[in-house]
Amino acid sequence: MKRRATRSPGNRKRQLWPTPSIVLASAALFIALGGTAFAASGLIQAGEIAPGAVTSKAIRAGAVEPKDLSTSTRALLEAGAHGETGPGGSNGANGANGPNGANGTNGIDGTDGSNGVDGTNGTIAPLSATKGLTALPTASPPTTVVELTVPAGSYVVLAKTDLSHTGAGDSVECSLKAGATAIDQIAMKTLPALAAIPASLQAVTTTASPTQLSVQCSVLVANGAANFSSLIAIPTG
Numbered sequence: 001m002k003r004r005a006t007r008s009p010g011n012r013k014r015q016l017w018p019t020p021s022i023v024l025a026s027a028a029l030f031i032a033l034g035g036t037a038f039a040a041s042g043l044i045q046a047g048e049i050a051p052g053a054v055t056s057k058a059i060r061a062g063a064v065e066p067k068d069l070s071t072s073t074r075a076l077l078e079a080g081a082h083g084e085t086g087p088g089g090s091n092g093a094n095g096a097n098g099p100n101g102a103n104g105t106n107g108i109d110g111t112d113g114s115n116g117v118d119g120t121n122g123t124i125a126p127l128s129a130t131k132g133l134t135a136l137p138t139a140s141p142p143t144t145v146v147e148l149t150v151p152a153g154s155y156v157v158l159a160k161t162d163l164s165h166t167g168a169g170d171s172v173e174c175s176l177k178a179g180a181t182a183i184d185q186i187a188m189k190t191l192p193a194l195a196a197i198p199a200s201l202q203a204v205t206t207t208a209s210p211t212q213l214s215v216q217c218s219v220l221v222a223n224g225a226a227n228f229s230s231l232i233a234i235p236t237g
Contacts, residue, residue: 127155127233136165136224142175142216146229150213154206155233159215163188164196165224172224174217176201196227204236 066074129148136143145161163172176184183203201215213233217226 131229133227136219142218145226146231147214148231154236158232159201161226161229166222171220
């Protein structure tokens with residue numbers, strides 16, 4: 001500190017004045033301590049220092065320590081500005097599918113539905129065929145006098161014909177067939193001369209596929225004939 005003496009005419013008195021460096025250092029310390037402390041000498045107050053009058057060059061390195069700063073000043077020095085948010089990373093590749101989980105337990109059976117309404121009864125439609133006069137040559141293979149083709153199913157079969165001959169005491173045979181199988185048969189012998197006698201056949205049969213039903217007749221001695229022949233097949237199921 002420099003001393004500058006002043007003299008008055010009547011009284012010689014010595015007075016100490018602060019140098020500029022002391023003024024700057026005191027002002028810097030005042031600012032660092034939050035603006036509320038007085039200078040060490042008590043001669044300079046905060047209001048007496050013009051803004052910007054004290055620069056960093058006026059403060060000796062290491063003269064102000066963090067403990068000398070106010071709490072708010074230290075917080076400002078410690079909290080740095082937040083940097084900008086970086087770009088988002090790209091999505092990674094999908095991982096492999098995991099193994100299938102175990103099968104769940106079976107659900108509870110639902111309640112039974114109500115019974116449907118009964119349908120109307122079907123109509124049984126008989127199948128039939130008729131034929132007129134058919135010659136029966138003597139000693140010839142059996143001649144078909146009436147025939148009917150039926151689909152697969154079960155049937156009651158009824159057949160009828162009128163047999164006649166030109167001789168006396170002749171024999172006549174007739175068969176009811178399903179395909180090649182005889183399902184009924186009649187044989188008449190010693191017919192009256194020039195007589196016409198009705199003959200009937202019947203049977204129950206089941207066919208697995210469409211089948212021809214027929215009546216076949218033959219005469220042994222004299223020429224004969226079959227007339228008014230009919231064949232009826234009644235389905236049974």
